[in-house]
Amino acid sequence: MPDLWLPGAERHPLSDAAPTDTEYAPRVIWHITWDKNGTAAAPVDLVPFDQLVRYFTGGGSGTAPHLLWDPFTGRTAQFYPANSRSKSVVDNAGGTRTNRTGRVCLQVETLFFPYCRVNGRSYATVRDTPAKGLDKILTWARSWGVPDAWPMGSPTWSANRSEHTWETQGGHYAHGQVPENQHTDPGPMPKWPTAGPAPKPGPPPFPGRSAFGPGKSNASILLLGQQLVRRGFGKHYRVGPTRDWGEADRLNVRDFQLAQKWSGSDADGFPGPQTWARLFG
Ligand SMILES: [Zn+2]
The missing domain is CATH 3.40.80 (Lysozyme-like)
Known part of the structure; x- marks a missing residue:
């Protein structure tokens, strides 16, 4: 309350x-x-x-x-x-x-x-x-x-x-x-100060490269997948992102990296700090 x-x-x-x-x-x-x-x-x-x-x-x-x-x-x-x-x-x-x-x-x-x-x-x-x-x-x-x-x-x-x-x-x-009332107050009031913008949550910290890859299962993988979907890079998911790393994660990350005009090892589908920052930025 x-x-x-x-x-x-x-x-x-x-x-x-x-x-x-x-x-x-x-x-x-x-x-x-x-x-x-x-x-x-x-x-x-x-x-x-x-x-x-x-x-x-x-x-x-x-x-x-x-x-x-x-x-x-x-x-x-x-x-x-x-x-x-x-x-x-x-x-x-x-x-x-x-x-x-x-x-x-x-x-x-x-x-x-x-x-x-x-x-x-x-x-x-x-x-x-x-x-x-x-x-x-x-x-x-x-x-x-x-x-x-x-x-x-x-x-x-x-x-x-x-x-x-x-x-x-x-x-x-x-x-x-107000109904039933005779008073005429308060007269002209100030313009309402607008509400300040809600504090923007910062990006989540990059969990490290070792969080991602075949056999890995953790909350960062789920977070990554959800953000990919949010940003429009979720087309390889069949059932939506999960905590378990899969090839769909890699392909979606890769699409995102390619969309940044990155290539080679920068677009291998495994997120590094740059990918993370750009994705959540
Ligand atoms: Zn009054």
């Missing part, structure tokens, strides 16, 4: 964790804390992170999210494990479920309000912030199967809601896109 707690988040577990409706696709709901209202002409200092932590673990626990996220410092605090519902959206009795919908339904309260002031500069939207630590939250969400998409479009300040989309598609939702 992926991590129940975002790695690096400060943990403040609330005692009333409860399961989600796991038959629905996994998702994230984004909010801003919207503590105050600044304007372009009169920005207001951002509220301290710890004040919000006290709120969500105290008087505001009835609307606690999974995560509180400070996009200026990257600091995060977590109140419910990933497999619990949290409570930041309205869920009317009966009707569409909201806080519980999804294999996970991760809710993030971004510490933000329009025209908040941080270090002497004011910010109109979350999109304008440094969005520090967003990559970690997205990596965590992806580990729970949440796709990077916004099924109802990337957020704006106006709300739009579709129960059908909500119930049928995983991904990222704005609070303003």
Whole structure:
């Protein structure tokens, strides 16, 4: 199972964790804390992170999210494990479920309000912030199967809601896109940083020439054969590659070597380090 707690988040577990409706696709709901209202002409200092932590673990626990996220410092605090519902959206009795919908339904309260002031500069939207630590939250969400998409479009300040989309598609939702809710947060969000390329496994080490040849049987022969097939040089196999060296292995290796424009002893059908490197490279 992926991590129940975002790695690096400060943990403040609330005692009333409860399961989600796991038959629905996994998702994230984004909010801003919207503590105050600044304007372009009169920005207001951002509220301290710890004040919000006290709120969500105290008087505001009835609307606690999974995560509180400070996009200026990257600091995060977590109140419910990933497999619990949290409570930041309205869920009317009966009707569409909201806080519980999804294999996970991760809710993030971004510490933000329009025209908040941080270090002497004011910010109109979350999109304008440094969005520090967003990559970690997205990596965590992806580990729970949440796709990077916004099924109802990337957020704006106006709300739009579709129960059908909500119930049928995983991904990222704005609070303003959740059925039964009146809020319009979080407003424009940063473009998602793309997932880094998965680390490419290096080629397996060459096991040595003595691993191959008549009478030999080992895992390297099987690996060799499977890679030959993968690269399109498997036509001499009748039953597919095995651990046992056979003439089909030699002929397939030879075809591969000839395709490299090698000749003579370089194309004798027995793999050396060059053949191995080229085949797995
Ligand atoms: Zn909200």
